[in-house]
Amino acid sequence: MTLTKALPSKTSLWILIPSLLAAALCITPLVYLIIRVSGADSDIWEWLIRTRTLMVFARSILLAISVTLLSLIIAVPITWFTTRTNMPYRKLWSVLTFLPLVIPSYVGAYIVLSFVGKGGLLYDILNPLLGVDGIPTMYGFYGSLLTLSFLSYPYIILTIRSNISSVDVSGEETAMLMGLNKFQTFIKVTIPSIKSAIYSGSLLVALYTLSDFGAVSLLRYKTFTWSIFNQYEAGFDRNTAALLSLALFVLATLFMAFETFLRGNKKYYKNSSAASRRLPIIDIGVWKWPAAGFCALVSLISVVIPLLVLLYWLVRGLYFGEDATTLTAESNHILAFNSITLSTLTAVLVVVLALPVAYLSVRRPGALTNIIEKMCFTGYALPSIAVSLSLVFFGAKIGPPLYQSLLLLVIACAVLYMPTGLGAIRSSITQISPRYEESSMTLGKSKIKSAILTNLPLMKSGMIMAAATVFLITMKELPAVLLLAPLDFHTLTTAIWSFTSEAFFARAAIPSILLIFLSSIPLTMIVLKNNIFNSFGSE
């Protein structure tokens, strides 16, 4: 391919240069990890195939696959019940099964530990009954599996729901007319039509599990992220931490490749004329009661109990004077302020970086655009701990003012959540007709002026959505803050993490509740804006 063909046509440098800068920033952590590893002694490669390291591989893969399967078992029936059947209280279950999204994994682990763990809520009750050995331990594989599954199943529900319009109603009707019963139709027509949504939802959960650090480290299940952090903390050979990070990146990439392979090149087209039809509600008879029971059980485990546990510790803390401020010098409002500052700065940076890239990818597709976009998606496959670690090394090499600065932390978060922001902004540009821009050019405005004058005003809500989403997930970010925060910079997440790892359950309650509350604000905004619960399944 010649260079002129590789370059996106008619691209103004005003858009190309910022895009290249954004791409360069996003690729820096990965590149630096590669440089670091290739510069290290060759014996670290032997270290990679040692049994202990291989066990870490095995545990990570086992956990990712198990969590994905359990999430599917939870999410697929709930999605079907709440969108397509006459199960009672569908809207209530829709909302409740959505809420675990605001609970970060380490808060989930904190809730599990403070509920059934040693010194936890149930511990004092169960101890006399079962004895110490009889209490099921939450540490290790099963605790991690349950915690992560009950936190991440909403990702699958959301992915299927946002693709629910791809369900081919006329296909279902045709199947019924050809004599298939409801169950056969569901298996043969409905499931295949949402297959690709199921795959991408599963990938989200698998990557979430693979890159999770908070839950597995609190629940002491020795996966990749835990090992990387330990190698780094122990500090004798940081190159092994870099190598592990790269291996984790490769593993995540393999998961993505596997999903692409499963999905194949098949496209499930549907008749466009049927696009706007409302999905018919299916009468499932007496089965609606067990269905509602299932949704109630999942809601109880993943939402109601966690909230009650949090409230219990809050009340206990307030009444028994276990003051949340005793461990660190900061009071909760400073922690909250720091969390908000970090999330706001990250949201703004992501939007600024994503704008030119999203514009290029929608309006000026080409080989170069493709490369730029791929580079900006690094954060999708490079887990938080790896990005943070790389930037720690990088910052240490560069030194002040970058080293241990808030800026470096914001950059790390921006690299991590660039894919999210880019996706949201990209889809808002996709909805704007390119004719506006062309009209503007024929009316005498230059290319760059036309691009700005016609797109930006129409993208306002897309940009706010992107910022809100990035804000929401940055609030929950743990490894980056642990590794990169300036010395005196503590956030809600670091406070929860350090209180929980030392079993100060009452002290972790206030920051946890604050974090959930603050995350709920942008989440509510996103929900209201996208009509997540209104556009389907309601009577």
Add this chain to the structure above:
Amino acid sequence: MLNSILQCADLDISFGNHQVLNNLQMDLYPGEILSILGPSGCGKTTLLRIIAGLETPSRGTIYLKNQKIFGRSTNLEASKRNIGMIFQDYALFPHLSVEKNILFGISHLNHKIQVENLERVQKLTRLGGLLKRYPHELSGGQQQRVAIARTLATSPNILLMDEPFSNLDASLRLAVRMEIEGILRESNTATIFVTHDREEAFSIADRVAVMTSGSIKQIGRPDQIYFWPNSKETALMSGSCNFVDGIISGDHVKTSIGILPLRITKEYSDNEKVQVAIRHTDLSMEPTPSGENTVIKKDFRGDETIFWVETAEKELIQCKHKIHTTLFPGLKVNLSPVQYTKFNVFSVEDK
């Protein structure tokens, strides 16, 4: 010959392996309305986009007011060509009011001139009461008038319109068409509009250009295109048409339905085999038991009825007829040319 305001010569463009324009030639004269008539996918929208500067051809030249705007080493940016373009969906800026939409292209001029221009075009397009409204509050016809006003406010050298009436309800189309023609005539702006609708092309335009597979096949007054098509393709584009075999004999042509008078004589030599173009209205039907042609299908369409008639030579001819009750499939009929009708013939090689 008048000096043309726009000249396109030798234009080529391909998308991937698909050649969309193929050595296209075209010109436009001041104040005229030229319609480009062609089936969908023939490249007519691409041609407009090339003229506007939104696509870059691989070869050719474009002159606007005797100035080269595209050529081997020239490619004037769209924003500097001052060519107005009205898109099929009008592309009104949804976040701006009608007034702001109209002022968009002249926002760099001083306030007084802006106001004058606004006044001029809103009078021309009769948008008086709508200036404060937003595009989504307007009907299709009103949106189109705003799009025209917005473009005319910049006093464009020429105006391009892409399928201007295709987005309108069939019931509105005629009224809007007449209204738009009035505006264009009054503003005296040279205009090219593309359409796949023959009636639209004929009724507004001073000249019609018939375009198929990337090049213009014939260009001329609407009646020229209809009565003197230069190929079978143009004949089909300019009106419904059947083709039957014939043999030239003097100023007539012999066919399976009889001897028909030629429109152009001495074009082909005697006894040469040709194809005869027969419009639906060219023949009249006479039921008679001894007739050699059989009605095989009757298609009632309200204002008229189309009959499929099979000739002795098994050729199919469609005939338009007003009365339908006495004619029915199975009937034997005689076909004869309607009085004064003359026929076009084409070489058998012409596809």
